[in-house]
Amino acid sequence: MNTSKVWYVTGASQGLGLMLVKQLLESGYRVAATSRHAQKLQDAVGVIDGDRFLPLAVDLNNTDCVDESIGQTLGAFGRIDVVVNNAGYGMAGTVEETGAEEIRKIFDVNVLAVINVVKSVLPVLRKQGSGYIINMGSVAGFAGAPGWSVYAATKAAVAAFSEVLALDVKEFGIKVTVVEPAGFRTGFLEQNSLAYVESRIDGYQAVKETQQRYLATSGQQAGDPVKASAILIELAASDQPPLHLYLGQDAYKRASGKLAAMTTELEAWKATTISADYQ
Template identity: 35%
Template sequence: MVSIEKISFRRVWFITGASRGLGALIADAALADGNAVVAAGRNVAAITERLGESPALLPVALDVTDEAQGKAAAKAAVEKFGRIDVLINNAGFGLLGAIEESSDADVRQMYDTNVFGLLNVTRAVLPVMRSQRAGHIINMSSIGGYRAGAGFGAYSSTKFAVEGLTEALRAELKPLGIYATVVEPGYFRTDFLDASSLKVAREVIADYDETSGNVRRIAASLNHSQPGNPEKLAKAMIELVDASTPPLRLPLGTDTLKAIAEKNAYVTQETETWRALSASTDFAAS
């Protein structure tokens, strides 16, 4: 048996949703880069099957919606490796359907994972990073976290929440030597559009056929032919963590870059159009 104390790791990464998809690929890249990885997921056996066994790997059971499990996983990470340098809040899933088609139960379940689950894990890890006065929290958002669209409104709202939380974390943690970054992937060739990662609203309302209905059809045709290369995304995460001054936002994919440029141009144009009314609501200058 190899003694952990005799092994020097570049950093210790804590990754949620690490049993498959982007989480597993990021874990692979981090391990290959000489880091230790705490790979968290609901099914520990699936993590071990996907990532193998290594002195640098600690699989931990974690349902991010369970606050106690988050604290236990963080404690296990520190007991094993002594610190946590990078947190990747990757666990999450999507919901495809018009806002009216999206059921209360489905939306609440998605918020429990994508938002409240992220908060559970972040709160569990931050005491460790604060004691170190060092660390990097990376929250996985989406192209839909910057620009919402028909069919993904409820999902985008969870990622808008992640964006806002990350902005605030960036300001709160900067004096403590801890960075926060929100990553905005576009459409990458993963299982995100499969049933394992994307719920489709059961109700279908004919009035939305040209908007959300069309998005349902496009999503089905796009599955597993997305433009983004997930292995390149995983490697980009290594470069992000190595950066001396990481960004607040990191868009990944030319589709995300295009979406951001188009939204920024739209916001600028609309703001100028309505500037007079917007400015008219202040108290008159004395």
């Protein structure tokens, strides 16, 4: 395995991002990692190795700040081989009870920050003629659950962005994967990682029941972040990584179930679909 690769990982002070950074450093990789607070990141990683680890305080919605972090990474390591857009958080609640500012904020963090990082790093990867971009999506972006409409919308946007980005950059030797996990024990359902609005409106039973069921699983999710981190490292060593990678048995069941339902519906309405064309 080539451990000379340089990784740039966002949202690295907790959860899957932190686990990934620790595994990368243990395996001998060079890592630039971002968080809103560099010292918090440094303390969480617990490694003092200026030769291989560069903690960066970055506002991912400030393009100048993102550009500066890419420049700092190049200054420290000379190149960037793998980019992991991991920063993000969840939002649960009915759309009519979610404030407009909260909706804008989650799109800023979950979608626009991903685009900002990609825009900044692409000139570097194009010049190198190589590179690998991993965008962290969610199975919710393809097969969502009641009460997660806004969050699902952000992750669907990440998936669509990744799909077309892969087509755009293929000629430059740059690969793209959108990773779409189900529930993992990363603290995702804890207060600092989830914007949760409890519904006060009569009805919305599917939303309320789903929310309570999900919140009750906090810390007991089936997904293992240690195994997920190892999979991401394996992906970067692959000559032909997948465009979509679902992680976890629940993700597989939800995605395969929706694919089957979509195929059935598509065929049932085929005549109507094609009747819209000029004959």
